[in-house]
Amino acid sequence: MEGEVAKVCPESYAMKGGEGPHSCAQNSASQRSSIEAAKNFLQSAIASKFDLRTICASSTNPICIADLGCSTGPNTFIAVQNVIEAIQIQCPSQQNHNQATPEILVFFNDQVSNDFNTLFQKLPPNRNYFAVGLPGSFYGRLFPRQSLHVVHSSAALSWLSELPKELTDTSSGACNKGKIFYTNAPKEVFDAYERRFKMDLEAFLQARAQELVDNGILACLILVADDLIDFSVDMYAGKDYELLGSCLMDMAKLGLISEEKVDTFNIPTFFPHVKDLMKIFEANKDFSIEQSELIDNKGFLAPNIESHVSRLRAVLEVLIEKHFGDGIVDELFDRFTEKVRAYPEVLDALKFKFHVLFVVLKRKVVIKA
Template identity: 55%
Template sequence: MENLSFAMNGGEGPRSYALNSSFQRSAFEAQKRLIDEAISENLDPTMTFTSSSSKDLITIADLGCSTGPNTFIAMHSITEAIKNHYRRHKLLPAHQTLEFQVFFNDQVSNDFNTLFKNLPPNRSYFACGVPGSFRGRLFPNQSLHFVHSASTLHWLSRVPKDIVDRSSSAWNKGRIHHTDAPKEVGEAYEAQFKEDLENFLNARAEEVVGNGLMALQIPAAPDVVADDNKEIDPGRVFELLGSSLIDMARVGIMTEEKVDSFNLPIFYSPVKGVKAILEENKYFSVEKMEPLNLETFYAAPNVYTFVSLYRVVMEDLIKQHFGGAIVDELFDRFTQKVVEFPDIMNLRKLKIVMLFVLLKRKL
């Protein structure tokens, strides 16, 4: 199957990503301390480009930046932490000024106009947009000092081909995700996740300088699940969305075949699976990997806010497959199911682990 290309909802309206990404912002706030520590403890001031003699220019890439404002918060925090690190250790002569080049990356269909319209006027970095998939090369050889990517790597580059093949044992009929599906479906998703993460690491290995850093935030699943029926798989959200689509097919709004051919390219790998892939990669060392505590930073949303969080990230994907005419009714039906199952909004009950991972490029 072809690689997917879709973006979060653009603009600045009530259904834009810019106004409906509070969860993602909370996740960054939860990892801010870890990024500050990572820079303080691991940033190597002797890093240089192979293609430039400038030792006072730091290049940073935010992969999967969307439209803001979260990426601006992240880039401000990272650049300030680096500046503090240089000041603390007196790493620059008095007459030199540390400069930053920030590359904002997302899919070609991302709303870069909104992103650049809202660039902070008092930013301390030069900004550049880099459209394209981060599964492959985006930057020149050894040109990046610091890479950041948050809540992006659980998105797959494509839907595993076997799960939409009627002749395959992994055919995912009647579902749009691997939750509660036959094991062959989960295995197909897991294999695609492994391929995608390996491609991501291999591409960055060519772009990041020796001793350069990558700070990644990866949504994952716990390795051990409590057997007390109190925990809720985050995939249940996709079950509610999928059942809404099936209900619409049953009343003739679309065909069941159309629903059967739609699967979400999302996989929450068990933590041990993420760790294994990272440790098998020969280019980066794992300096830190620990779960974030989101509860301190994120308040339980109301139903409208919760549905909007999912709509802004899935609407483009849904439109590409079903067309735009079904979107309002789909999310009205989805909203009603969330009302009937409010525990799905309870962060304390969800079986999800937000992993903070710090990688260092080996010399």
Template identity: 50%
Template sequence: MAYIPTASSPMKGGVGQYSYAQNSSAQLLFFRQAVEAAKVLIKEAIAEKLDIKQVISSSKLFTVADLGYSVGINTIIAVENIIESMNLKHQSFGPNQEAPEFQVFFNDHVSNDFNTLFKSLPTDKQYFAAGVPGLFQGRLFPKASLHFVHSSYALHWLSKVPKELIDKNSPAWNKGRIHYTNSLKEVRDTYSAQFKEGIESFLNARAQELVSGGLMTLIMPCLPDGISYLHLKIFWKLASTKWLMR
């Protein structure tokens, strides 16, 4: 199924005064903690569930895709965690085994600032790097071409604003707000339907792109069953206020 966006809204690129890189210290710290916490799970998954002999072909190439990385440096840490875990797995087969090469694909919106990330890549990196522009809700790679897919704090963002939310004649009109707190049930249902469409398309695309036996790590915020979304009310009101002030 093709997935066609209505707009692209990447983080502000560059390293200037108003760039994401200069105004994201809190986010970077929060995301860094999530990436480090996931490191243990990734190491265990690769050690216990990844069959190297099954997934890696005679080319000895292991491909990794990080989806929705924006311009932050946390993606580099996440990729290095995956490669470190892969090397440990490979070493478990003995010292005479030929190590695989690593190809890493960094993905985000077409208008994302790829150059800022490329400039921050370590000079001694153990992988080949490439940028892949496009929405991850749709296909980005050839069939059965990826061994490991990683995405951190990106999948919860909607790819587009549902048209019902901005139509004043619609029961789901959201009165110009960017969140659904204190909104009608129709508004919440519309957001939910859009997310369901996006996540289904994402999983269908990855199912085609991953090799048989490949792995995927997804990190995203969520609410446990029984917890009301209303506790996010203050945060989103502040966020929307800042957005409008800009």
């Protein structure tokens, strides 16, 4: 395919499916709080930056929207409805013109291993759009050229396409033996994660630049780290993952899992500093930055230790089982709960130095030669 980014995600890190107590569906209140907090920004951005009349004049019905990294719902339905409401406010028929409201087609995208059955079963029955599930990694091309009008993505771009190889290379300064994340690790570990994140985000933008129509909108919610955090020394940032890593090491010492397995396990997420993330967007030639806001993160933290642990488990269980095999997650998360009880600061809003960045980009007009 001409112009294809041709990047296949070798790993699939879908969250826990179904609707059980540790499922993503039951443990996505943090993400929902940011989607809700961003609603007004999203709607005013679409109202002022998305010129429906021009877009409709230059492309055919329907209006196509994609939510990338949608998981199993319900958050994706809320996000999509927010986008649709904003578009409909602009519809000619709403403005008393004798024109039909454009039809809307929504693509729900996630990794191939995502539980799309749960997503389909929970699709709002009275929805005012056509719905399609689209499996595949958003780090490559997913849609035909210039076929999308609005792309939304929430809490998904932190997931790397793959782990940096250096993390498990014992001859590399970025070897992350005995740890599972970059916090309190050598700077080379952080740098390796950061390089991977930057390459992934650039691939994401390159793919979306091809798929969006001229002046199409890309709205993303991304978990970011305060610019002041120095991950190699900070006591609190990423403490969660450190505690989880220490539980795995405890289990290795007891012979319940092999130490080699712990050494080769790393969590494939990265939370960029705000200024570094903005630099990547600013350097991109295909999009203009229309709006960026740090969203109030008060709703992001769990109200108690049990739901905090359950939220982390929903995100990591599949990944952990895939690496260590079945039968360790209950014990691991029981141990983790005890460590969090002994270190409740991980739930302290004042020490939580992460934010959610809401950014709206607009596809620049492609000048045809």
